[in-house]
Each structure stands twice: as structure tokens, then as C-alpha cells.
Amino acid sequence: MLRRCIQRRMSSSFFNGKVAIVTGASGTIGGAIANALADDGATVFMAARRVEKMRMLEREGLHSIGTDITDENSVVTLFEHVKKKCGKIDLLINAAGIAAPDVSIEELSAADFLQVLNVNVLGSFLCAREAFRHDCKRIINIGSISSMAPRPNSAAYTASKFAIQGLNRALALDGRQRNISVGVLHPGNVASELLSPEIFKQRQDQEGLLDLNDLVRSVLLMASMPPSANVLELTIMPTTQPLVGRG
Template structure:
């Protein structure tokens, strides 16, 4: 199997893209540390794989610096090194006009979608530089909204534009250390967050229309493929979405 002996950390692995990606990596014989806030859901992710013995579950907040530091420490202590970080954990917020958006909501989205990935990226880079041989890969879960926003999505869209900056800075500064960084921009995967657009999504002209939805398994297999590449090969950006989604020329 392509991942034998390799180690990954997957954040937000209790459901959706994080869950299916963790399962796909475990099925490819990766060692995987998964994290989220609910242990019961993490245990379910672990049980759904064909290789549960190579999985460790840790609950905590990715915005908690002490927790993240311990997450990386325990992962490396158990498995010996780190080869992949998938910065997946994230939230959205209600689609409301900016004048109705509270500062607390805006800050919460930024904390989880940006501050958390920053802390995780920092700790991953430390480990990638320190281990022998040095190097590794980070994959950031971006969004189509990192390029083209939906209506009334200030907090989420701003956070995902910032992830693009984090991705590019990490890729640039990681060059000399064999550290690769990818941003995967996913459109309407069949999860609780993305799948709802298949029932109806607000368009810029005010209409609500049903949009295409992508099987989340295709997202997971794409991430596994990128993860299988050697760290001297970078896929900076990848976009995966239903063919009929209104993205190019939204609305």
C-alpha cells in the first residue's frame, strides 16, 4: 500500500471530508492521528476504516495552542515522524447581510478557519524541519469561496481567502526544507456542510436553485493521491467540484 509507514494528522475528522479522508488514508495503511471535539464521533471514524489499529483519536480545540502542541508531540512520539497535515477543520456561518453579522460570529469563524490552521501549520513545519529526513506535506481545505464568494458570506469567504495566503507562504518558505503545501478547493461535496446546496442555494440574483453535489469519496481519493506524491513534488492548488455547479461565472 502507498501509505505504509507514513503518518498523517487530520483535523475535523469526526464527520464529512475529514472523516472520509482519514478513513481513506487508514485504508492505504497510513498511521493517522485524528482530532475533533467529539470522541464518540472520532471512534466511529476509526471503526469505519479497515485499519483501525493505526489510528489514534484526540479530542480538543484546534484554536487551543497547548492542545495542538500536545497533538503533534503525541503523534510523533507514537509513530516516529510526521508526513502529512490535513488542515480540514472549519465552520461556516449563516448567510446574512453584513449589517446583521455580529463581531462574535465573524471572530469565531476566523478563529476556527484560520487561527487553528495557522497553529497546526506552525507545529507541522517545526516537525518537518526537525525530523530526518526532513520534509513533509500540508494540505489546506480551502473552498470555491477562496476565489468566488457566495452571497452574504463575509466571514467564511474572508477566512478562505486568508487560507490561500497561508498556503502560498507555507509553500514558499518550505521550499528549502522539502515541505510541500497544497490548497484543495472543494465545491458541494456530499457532507452536512456542502450537501445542503443540492437542496437549494442562494444565487447572486436572489434565486434559490438546486446545485450539483459531488460524492465526498472523490474528494478523499484526491487527497490520498496528492498525499502519495513525494514531498519534492508540489500541487499548489487543486479544484474539485460537480461539473454542473455554477462556479465559473457564478449566478
């Protein structure tokens, strides 16, 4: 009985008729989330700069729009286009993100630091602002466990994910009076294009890597909550990843 109940709650019928925007959809995580939402019946607009990669994913219910989330006009145009085409926007997934070069703080350039903040923080802010303006009722930000336990040589990325944590809470507070739910998912180690082959193998061998499907299921869980419920923060990581403590 419990299994049937869970299956009904996670069924595709919840997303039928829903309109979603997924940023960073040309990447591993964003693309997987966009695909899953479309599979479950949503009309999904993928937003990223790498249009060619998104077009390879296009099918019924899955559309691509070339967007630079660090450019205010580009973001405004994205949301206006979706609203005009569909009449509403139900869900925003802020999945776009980049990492800085793996170098010491002494070697990290101001340009590289600012580039990470522009994509990871400014881009998320601009998209969330437009979501508020168009009365989008649910926003899910993709954070990182780096906002809890940084790695060495990650000043730019870690700073950006701490900022996402603060932005998420501020947005959740501002959305409360308008019944707009805002939450953040903090993934641990997950296979993505941000990892070099060397880092991929190292983390897989020493700490474990999260199955991408499990990350996507977590996003769908957050997105399928009723309007009266908000998953403010959710952390998902490999069971073997050493985050919780020593031992």
C-alpha cells in the same frame, strides 16, 4: 498499460508506514479523508473536539485525539503526542472548518465572524506551525471555491478561505528550503454537515453536488506525490456547478 500505471501510483503501498494527522476528523470531509488514509495503510491520528464521533471511527490504524485547534496548547500537545508515539509525522491534513450563520452583513455579529476565523484560519496556522516544527514533509489545506467566487451572505466564511489561500502560498514558500510541500484543495459543492437540509436540496437540484469519494481521491492524489512534486492548488467541483463563467 496506462491504467495499470495509475493503479500502481495510487496503490496503498505508498501510505504504508506513513503517519498522518487529520483535523476536523469528526466531520464529514475530515472523517472520510482519515478513513481513506487508514484504508491505504497509513497510521492516522484524527483530531477534533467531538471525541465521541471520532471514537465511532476508531479501528486499527485510526486513532482519535481530542483537540481544540483554536487552542495553542492543545495543538502543541497533539503534535508532541503523535511524534512521541510514532517518531515522525509525514502528513498533515487541515480539514477542520466551520461556517457562520447565513445572515446579511448587517446582522453578522463580531463574535460569529471571529469564531469562523479562529477555527478556519488560526487553527490551520497553529497546526501548520507545529507541522513545520516537527519536520512534517507534506501539508494539505482544505480551502473552498468561495475564495474565488463568494456566495451572498458569506463574509466570514469567504474571508477565512481567502486567508487560507494566502496562508497556503506563504507556507509553500517557507517550506521550499526545507523540502516541505504545502498545497490547498478547493472543493466546490460537496455534501457535508455544514449544509442545512434546505441548502443541500437547493444546491443538489440547481448546481449539483460533488461525490465525497471524488474529493477524497483528490486529497490522496495530492498526498501521494513524490517529495519532488507539490500540487500547490487544486480545484474540484461538480461539472454542472456555475463557477467558470456565464453562459
